[in-house]
Amino acid sequence: MRDGTPRTKTTFDKLAILADAAKYDASCASSGSTRRNSVSGRGVGSSEGMGICHAYAPDGRCISLLKVLLTNFCVFDCKYCVNRVSSNVERARFKPDELARLTLDFYKRNYIEGLFLSSGIIRSPDYTMEQIVEVARILREEHDFRGYIHLKTIPEADPELIRQAGVHADRLSINIELPTETGLRNLAPEKSGQTIRKAMANVRHGIDDLADARKSSLIRKAKSPRFAPAGQSTQMIVGADAARDSDIMQTANKLYAGYGLRRVYYSAFSPIPDASGDLPPLAPPLVREHRLYQADWMVRFYGYQTEDVVSATQDGMLDLSVDPKLAWALKHRAWFPVDINRASREQLLRVPGLGPKTVARILTARRHAWLSLGDLQRMRVSLSKVRPFVVTRDYSPGRLTDTENLKARFAPPPEQLSLFA
Incomplete structure (x- = not known):
C-alpha cells in the first residue's frame, strides 16, 4: 500500500x-x-x-x-x-x-x-x-x-x-x-x-x-x-x-x-535460500531419483529382492549411466541368454527390455508356436535391447554376450545424462 x-x-x-x-x-x-x-x-x-x-x-x-x-x-x-x-x-x-x-x-x-x-x-x-x-x-x-x-x-x-x-x-x-x-x-x-x-x-x-x-x-x-x-x-x-x-x-x-x-x-533434494552448512551446495542429479524409482519398480513388480538390486550397485550407489535392471543383467552374465520359448516367467522378467505385460504376452503366445525374433518385434519389444540376452527359434546372440563394451552400447552419451542435472 x-x-x-x-x-x-x-x-x-x-x-x-x-x-x-x-x-x-x-x-x-x-x-x-x-x-x-x-x-x-x-x-x-x-x-x-x-x-x-x-x-x-x-x-x-x-x-x-x-x-x-x-x-x-x-x-x-x-x-x-x-x-x-x-x-x-x-x-x-x-x-x-x-x-x-x-x-x-x-x-x-x-x-x-x-x-x-x-x-x-x-x-x-x-x-x-x-x-x-x-x-x-x-x-x-x-x-x-x-x-x-x-x-x-x-x-x-x-x-x-x-x-x-x-x-x-x-x-x-x-x-x-x-x-x-x-x-x-x-x-x-x-x-x-x-x-x-x-x-x-x-x-x-x-x-x-x-x-x-x-x-x-x-x-x-x-x-x-x-x-x-x-x-x-x-x-x-x-x-x-x-x-x-x-x-x-x-x-x-x-x-x-x-x-x-x-x-x-x-x-x-533442492538447494534452498539461506541454507545450513550441513546441506550440500548442489542438488543431486535428477537421474539418481529416476534410478531409485526404477529400482523400486524392480522389487515391487519384477520379482527382484532388494539385495539383488543392491548387489549391482557401485559402493552402494546405483549406476546412473544405465537402468538398474540392465546393470544387474550385466553383472550376472551367467543368467543369460534366456530361451524365450522355455524360460519361466521369473527368468523372462530379468531380461532387459521385457516388462510384465510383454512377458504375459510371450507366455500366452508360446503355447501355440515357437517364437522367433520377428514375433518379439511384433510385440513391440526393443530388439536392440533384448538381443544380447535372449535365444529364440531363429536367433542366438553368440559372442554378443561376451562383448566387453556391451554396457557402452546401452549407456547414453554424457551430454544426454547432463540433461537430468
Missing part, C-alpha cells in the same frame, strides 16, 4: 505462495483410488495452472489435483525445508472454509479431480492436524464432495486426529523424510523416526481393521466403513545427507513390508 500499511493477502495471493511452497512434496499420485463422478456429472478434465499437478492412475488416466499447503508457517526448523521457522520466505495461511471453497471452485470448473493438502506446523501438531481434518470434513460433510482427497498427516498429532483424517481422505501419507536415523537427527532434530513409524503403524492398523470389517457378514448388510481406501504413502529426500542408494532402498523395503505402503516417493 502507498501509505505503508501491509496489503491484506487475497485468496489468489495465498494460492500463489502456498501452491509454490507445496511443489517440494512429491507424494501426490492418486493410484489406487476408485474413480468418482464429478459434481457436474460430465467427467473431469485437466488444466495447467497455479497449484495444479498431474498424477497418473494405473490405467494411464491423468488425474489433476490441487496441490497446496494449508500454511507455510512452521514452528519446526528442519534444515532441508524452505518453510522452516528460520527461513526468510513470504508466509501465508488459508482458513479451512476458505480452502474448501477454493477446492470446490476448481472442481466445479472441471480443472481438478481432487485435493492434495499438506501444511507447515502452526501452534502445535494437534492444532495443525485439526485444521487439515476440518478442510476435508467441510468438503465431505457440508458439500458432499466426491473428489479425491490426499492428506499429508502429521506424525506427532494425536492418533484420533489421524483416524479422523482417514475417514475423510482417500489416501494418507506420512513422510519418513530421510532414509537414516542419523540423517534425521542431524537435519531434523525436532522429528523422531520412532514417532513417524508409530503413526504409520496406526494408519496401517486402521486400513487392516477396515479390510477385516468388510469381510464380516454384518458389514456386508450395512454401509461399509471408510478409512483411507487408497492406502498410505511416504516420501524420502534424496541427496540431502550422506545416505547411499543402498541405504534408501533398504529403508524403503522395510517400509513396504512393515506398513503396507502403496508407494514410497523419492524426492531429489
